[in-house]
Amino acid sequence: MKKYLTSIFILSLAFFTSCDTSVSVSHLVKIEFEPAEIPFNEFFNVLIELDTAHFKNVDLQQMNVEAIMPSHGHGMNVQPIVSPGEKPNSFKASGMLFHMRGDWEVQVFIKHADKLEKATLDVTI
Amino acid sequence: MSRSKKYRSTIWIAVGIFLLAAGYWYFTANHLKRQFSPLEWQIITEISEKPAPPKDPSNQYLNHPAAIKFGEQLFFSPLLSKDKTISCATCHPKENNWMDGKAVAVGSEKGTRNTPSLWNTVHNRWYFWDGRADSQWSQALQPFETPEEMGSSRLAVLHALNNDDGLKQGYEKLFETNLDFLADSVRFPPFGSPVIEFGLENPWLNMAPEDQHLINQHFVNIGKSIAAFEGTILSPPSDFDRFVHAVSNNQQTDYPESALKGLKIFLRKGNCTNCHSGFLLTNKEFHNIRLNEENGGRYEGIRKLLVSNFNKNSSFSDDPTTSRIEYVKLVKRNWGEFKVPSLRNVLYTAPYMHDGRFATLRDVIDYYSELKEAVPDIHVNETIIKPLNLTEEEKCNLEDFLSTL
Numbered sequence: 001m002k003k004y005l006t007s008i009f010i011l012s013l014a015f016f017t018s019c020d021t022s023v024s025v026s027h028l029v030k031i032e033f034e035p036a037e038i039p040f041n042e043f044f045n046v047l048i049e050l051d052t053a054h055f056k057n058v059d060l061q062q063m064n065v066e067a068i069m070p071s072h073g074h075g076m077n078v079q080p081i082v083s084p085g086e087k088p089n090s091f092k093a094s095g096m097l098f099h100m101r102g103d104w105e106v107q108v109f110i111k112h113a114d115k116l117e118k119a120t121l122d123v124t125i
Numbered sequence: 126m127s128r129s130k131k132y133r134s135t136i137w138i139a140v141g142i143f144l145l146a147a148g149y150w151y152f153t154a155n156h157l158k159r160q161f162s163p164l165e166w167q168i169i170t171e172i173s174e175k176p177a178p179p180k181d182p183s184n185q186y187l188n189h190p191a192a193i194k195f196g197e198q199l200f201f202s203p204l205l206s207k208d209k210t211i212s213c214a215t216c217h218p219k220e221n222n223w224m225d226g227k228a229v230a231v232g233s234e235k236g237t238r239n240t241p242s243l244w245n246t247v248h249n250r251w252y253f254w255d256g257r258a259d260s261q262w263s264q265a266l267q268p269f270e271t272p273e274e275m276g277s278s279r280l281a282v283l284h285a286l287n288n289d290d291g292l293k294q295g296y297e298k299l300f301e302t303n304l305d306f307l308a309d310s311v312r313f314p315p316f317g318s319p320v321i322e323f324g325l326e327n328p329w330l331n332m333a334p335e336d337q338h339l340i341n342q343h344f345v346n347i348g349k350s351i352a353a354f355e356g357t358i359l360s361p362p363s364d365f366d367r368f369v370h371a372v373s374n375n376q377q378t379d380y381p382e383s384a385l386k387g388l389k390i391f392l393r394k395g396n397c398t399n400c401h402s403g404f405l406l407t408n409k410e411f412h413n414i415r416l417n418e419e420n421g422g423r424y425e426g427i428r429k430l431l432v433s434n435f436n437k438n439s440s441f442s443d444d445p446t447t448s449r450i451e452y453v454k455l456v457k458r459n460w461g462e463f464k465v466p467s468l469r470n471v472l473y474t475a476p477y478m479h480d481g482r483f484a485t486l487r488d489v490i491d492y493y494s495e496l497k498e499a500v501p502d503i504h505v506n507e508t509i510i511k512p513l514n515l516t517e518e519e520k521c522n523l524e525d526f527l528s529t530l
Contacts, residue, residue: 041408043449072399073508077410079454095452099408100399101168 028054029119046093064109065093098125157372165392173369176404179247179356182444183437184262186349187356195295196354205282206275216240222473228481232274239481242474247356250409254463254479255426261352263435278318279344300346345441360469364529387526406468413461415499423462427455472528490520
């Protein structure tokens, strides 16, 4: 699972795809999990580190974290809470819960420079 | 041929027979396992894997032997209900898999929801069909003050407990307290509660805040005792568990072929494990399966949970840090969602669904197969509730599998 997540993350760094409602910045956002291996149907956290060269003075109100199952048409049954992380320009989203097995897309939204920027990471549970 | 040669031949034949038999056993057992992908086998073993002993830091009395014993007394006692005829066991009789077998519960009056079995409920994340409680002790308190169930009030419950020598002694010993203060009927009227409408005559409203808090604390102790007892209601291994154990250990199994086919439908064509996963065969969450849009379900449950004085985030919790309600947010799609029920012992817990509308397992399977009575999906855009279009044989196989859980 760890290897898979790492490769997915590298792929997400490599691709830059735009979407209708937001600008993708997956290559500028580092996403990790706590614990590193996402537990099925148990609460976990997402650790987010923003690229300091691109993102300046981002505060909590500008951050939102969600996750969806694209093939199911639904997301999580919970709403994570974002708090400051331990490092500068980093955040922690607590209260994540993947209650179904399958393909999930973690979405990090950042309201920045008058744009809604979005970083995504695909995860299979 | 010499005697020793004959003897050696006999030994070699015996060894050969033994190896053939062992090989047959090994390959037969593995043959069953090889019918599933590694992920499918992981899902299967997760279902049969016994969970760790229950823990709920919000209830320090869980696993406490004296609390379990006292909780059992309370569970079976009708004295705490309004007319002293209804106990927890009225709707959750032990001899009927801890549920009443009725479409909807009947306590003091006819209710609106099907009574769930109490097997393994200590492992739940949320309680009630709409999840309006986040702990078993909080759940255990609500029937006392629900008119359709016990129809009482927290003040009346404590007075009833105080008036019964056996219950009073058990309570005071367990919680190292004294209930004699209840004799002051001016400060502690015979009935009253903040959650029941008594019109202008609700004595609760005239009580001092510190007295209200005192009553709440003792009332919560009752819930924690009952929860301690309910935490011991754990189901024994099922035929399915024995099948998985046998296959995992390369042992022979007499698990029915039809049930094995049903397991494959459960995992594949049915996609049942989307929601029915893990030891409890539920993801412990809420979904709208298009049964009834008129009922608020989880939407109402969240509203009640967030304002409950007895949620895990309250001062009555023994560890508010374990609360998860801060992650619960009321959204439109919650309308019509109900908790995914456990499928453990499902054969014995008919009727089914939140309102007990389906009398048999076959009725449930027919619903998921054709979605005949399904209402339009207007609050959510989920794509996983689709007609399964099962054949007659597949329906029988699935029913046979479910019967082994």
